[in-house]
Amino acid sequence: MYYSSLAEAFERLERISSRKAKISLIAQFLRQCPEDVVDTVALFLANQVFPGWDPRDLGIGSKLMRKVIATATGSTDSEVTELFKRLGDLGLTAEELLKRRKTSTLLDSRPLMVGEVRETFEKIAEVEGEGAVKRKMRLMMGLLARAKPKEARYLVRQALSELRTGVRESTVEEAIAQAFGVSRKLVERAHMLSNDLGLVAKVAMTKGEEGLREIDLRPMRPIKPMLAQAARNVKEALAEVGGKGAVEIKLDGARVQVHSDGEEVRVYTRRIEDVTHALPDIVEAVKDCVDADEFILEGEAVAINPETGKPRPFQELLHRIKRKYDIEEVRKEIPVELHLFDCLYVDGESLVDTPFRERRRRLEEIVREREGEVMLVEQVITDDPKEAAEMFHRALEMGHEGVMVKDLDANYTPGVRGKKMLKVKPVLETLDCVVIGGIWGKGKRKGLIGSYLLAVWDENKENLLEVGKVGTGMDDETLERLTKMFEDLIVEESGREVRFKPEVVFEVEFEDIQKSPKYSSGFALRFPRLVRVRDDLGPEDADTIEKVRRIYEEVLQKH
DNA sequence: ATTGGCTGCCC
DNA sequence: ATTCTGC
DNA sequence: GCAGAATGGGCAGCCAAT
Numbered sequence: 001m002y003y004s005s006l007a008e009a010f011e012r013l014e015r016i017s018s019r020k021a022k023i024s025l026i027a028q029f030l031r032q033c034p035e036d037v038v039d040t041v042a043l044f045l046a047n048q049v050f051p052g053w054d055p056r057d058l059g060i061g062s063k064l065m066r067k068v069i070a071t072a073t074g075s076t077d078s079e080v081t082e083l084f085k086r087l088g089d090l091g092l093t094a095e096e097l098l099k100r101r102k103t104s105t106l107l108d109s110r111p112l113m114v115g116e117v118r119e120t121f122e123k124i125a126e127v128e129g130e131g132a133v134k135r136k137m138r139l140m141m142g143l144l145a146r147a148k149p150k151e152a153r154y155l156v157r158q159a160l161s162e163l164r165t166g167v168r169e170s171t172v173e174e175a176i177a178q179a180f181g182v183s184r185k186l187v188e189r190a191h192m193l194s195n196d197l198g199l200v201a202k203v204a205m206t207k208g209e210e211g212l213r214e215i216d217l218r219p220m221r222p223i224k225p226m227l228a229q230a231a232r233n234v235k236e237a238l239a240e241v242g243g244k245g246a247v248e249i250k251l252d253g254a255r256v257q258v259h260s261d262g263e264e265v266r267v268y269t270r271r272i273e274d275v276t277h278a279l280p281d282i283v284e285a286v287k288d289c290v291d292a293d294e295f296i297l298e299g300e301a302v303a304i305n306p307e308t309g310k311p312r313p314f315q316e317l318l319h320r321i322k323r324k325y326d327i328e329e330v331r332k333e334i335p336v337e338l339h340l341f342d343c344l345y346v347d348g349e350s351l352v353d354t355p356f357r358e359r360r361r362r363l364e365e366i367v368r369e370r371e372g373e374v375m376l377v378e379q380v381i382t383d384d385p386k387e388a389a390e391m392f393h394r395a396l397e398m399g400h401e402g403v404m405v406k407d408l409d410a411n412y413t414p415g416v417r418g419k420k421m422l423k424v425k426p427v428l429e430t431l432d433c434v435v436i437g438g439i440w441g442k443g444k445r446k447g448l449i450g451s452y453l454l455a456v457w458d459e460n461k462e463n464l465l466e467v468g469k470v471g472t473g474m475d476d477e478t479l480e481r482l483t484k485m486f487e488d489l490i491v492e493e494s495g496r497e498v499r500f501k502p503e504v505v506f507e508v509e510f511e512d513i514q515k516s517p518k519y520s521s522g523f524a525l526r527f528p529r530l531v532r533v534r535d536d537l538g539p540e541d542a543d544t545i546e547k548v549r550r551i552y553e554e555v556l557q558k559h
Numbered sequence: 560a561t562t563g564g565c566t567g568c569c570c
Numbered sequence: 571a572t573t574c575t576g577c
Numbered sequence: 578g579c580a581g582a583a584t585g586g587g588c589a590g591c592c593a594a595t
Contacts, residue, residue, distance in 0.1 A: 017576065017577080018576090018577070019576085019577060019579095019580080019581095020577085047581095057566085057567065057568095058566095059565090059566065059567080059591085060566085061565060061566050061567080062565095062566095063564080063565060063566085064565075064566085128591080128592090129591095129592085130592075130593090131592090131593095132591080132592065133565095133591090133592060133593070162582090164581095164582075166576090166580085166581065166582085167580095167581085168580070168581060168582095169580095170579080170580065170581095171580075171581090230572085252570080253569095253570090254569055254570075255569090255570095269568080269569070270568090270569075270570090271567090271568060271569080273567090273568070273569090278589095314569085314570065314587090315586090315587065315588075317569085317570090317588095318569065318570085318587065318588040318589080319588070319589085321568090321569060321588085321589090322567095322568075322569075322588075322589055322590080323588095323589065323590095324589075324590070325589090325590090417579085417580095418578095418579090419578095441583075441584085442583085443582070443583065444575095444582065444583065445582095445583060445584085450583075450584070451583095451584060451585075468585070468586070469584085469585065469586090470584085470585070471572095471573095471583075471584035471585060472571095472572050472573045472574080472583075472584045472585070473572075473573060473574085473584090474573085474574085474584095475573090475574060475575085476574075476575080479583095509572095510585090511570095511571085511572090514586070514587075516586075516587080517587080518586075518587080519586090524585090524586055524587080525585080525586080526570080526571085526585080526586065526587095527570085527571055527572060527585065527586085528572090528584095528585055528586090529572055529573065529584090529585080530573095
């Protein structure tokens with residue numbers, strides 16, 4: 001199949017806004033797709049380069065891509081950056097520069113095939129060692145050399161996983177069902193269990209429902225975790241799950257899935273990265289403490305201070321989670337505990353369709369807790385909002401993030417963010433920050449300032465100290481208004497970055513304050529969002545570093 | 560041998 | 571992670 | 578309410594530059 005056909009489809013999808021129309025277009029496209037590339041095409045349409053279970057990635061980000069585009073089109077770095085700022089999209093930038101490319105540039109006129117693109121992406125993902133960056137660039141440039149401008153737009157976007165067609169996995173799932181006349185539920189199920197949309201498309205095409213039914217859960221094949229939805233408070237959360245539910249402490253760690261096939265234990269993260277080697281403490285403990293051969297368990301890996309038993313800041317867990325070297329040394333300083341909360345598979349039996357109540361029971365049955373190593377997440381089953389609220393407050397006092405509220409009758413739905421699992425977190429104080437800079441946005445934020453650099457005053461209110469950036473919490477109208485407002489305050493501009501005269505104050509909400517190696521205050525806000533623009537305040541009224549420090553100390557008490 | 564930019568992935 | 575928006 | 582697309586901080590690893 002010609003890549004140009006796919007590019008054509010991408011472009012149509014980009015123009016259509018109706019989801020139904022997108023689905024039928026994709027369905028039609030998949031139906032006429034040759035069998036040998038239908039898997040690749042399905043993946044590509046869903047803005048993926050490799051299946052969900054495949055840990056490979058291209059290792060090309062926006063900076064490298066700019067160089068690739070510059071070299072491939074004979075442009076300068078600043079031309080590319082300038083055009084990117086204006087178009088808000090590196091794909092469009094490549095397309096535009098290719099159109100302008102002098103005809104004298106050497107062109108390879110063989111048309112690009114979808115299969116070749118896939119193979120080249122594989123090669124890009126696999127190069128490593130000295131000269132790897134150059135080789136990645138050369139491979140990507142090879143694709144662009146053969147691409148027509150429109151193809152270049154999508155090759156670049158695909159490589160960056162920024163397709164911007166308004167299509168992702170679940171849209172493609174529906175399209176697969178429609179294309180091959182199979183049930184949507186079966187497609188969803190096959191996808192969630194195989195974590196391979198390409199495989200699902202191919203099986204649906206070649207073997208139909210019968211084939212899809214054969215795809216099943218098995219150890220060592222990690223699946224996407226079920227996701228929680230935010231609730232405002234425990235009372236609302238409890239009501240959402242039908243008045244009665246399981247209330248569990250929400251720990252600030254990394255979500256892990258622990259698999260065993262009877263011989264080996266492996267640990268996977270939420271994005272299906274294999275972190276077995278980084279967490280030998282978990283592997284050893286699980287081998288000792290779980291009375292089953294084959295299993296898939298889920299829990300939170302948390303860094304604990306061995307002296308106080310209190311949870312440590314999330315940043316410390318990051319020292320452990322993807323470490324490849326000096327693991328034993330760091331392990332002593334920052335031990336990791338596993339707190340289990342779900343059980344998806346035990347000795348040949350899949351539990352994804354079993355209610356949570358029963359899954360928890362099975363978990364309790366097979367796990368022998370060992371203090372400081374493997375524990376079950378603390379759980380209270382209640383229909384009393386007061387009891388739930390007590391649990392919430394106790395969790396906060398202990399230095400945890402909040403609570404999860406779970407529907408006891410719910411089955412396990414991988415990759416779905418729904419009402420079967422709700423998270424409740426407290427809202428911290430807000431901070432009034434002076435806006436001192438910004439960054440031009442991309443995609444749907446092209447031509448707008450997409451995020452704003454924030455600062456607070458030092459003790460003497462003389463100097464402004466950076467505390468982070470904010471790029472969410474503003475609606476489209478505010479975004480427009482702010483850009484217009486700040487355009488008059490620009491004092492300096494380089495690339496996509498802008499500096500403003502310090503005049504405007506943002507009230508910003510956040511979950512936490514962390515030590516920062518990057519910002520001049522030495523602190524940074526975690527999960528900042530704009531609450532409102534303080535039109536009523538002048539820059540001199542903004543908060544000072546003392547307030548930041550005070551909040552940081554308060555949080556620190558708990559660790 | 561060390562530093563620093565970039566990338567991807569934890570949240 | 572949080573948030574907003576079109577369907 | 579779902580699905581998609583904007584956007585946040587910080588860490589380790591990798592590779593290139595010094």
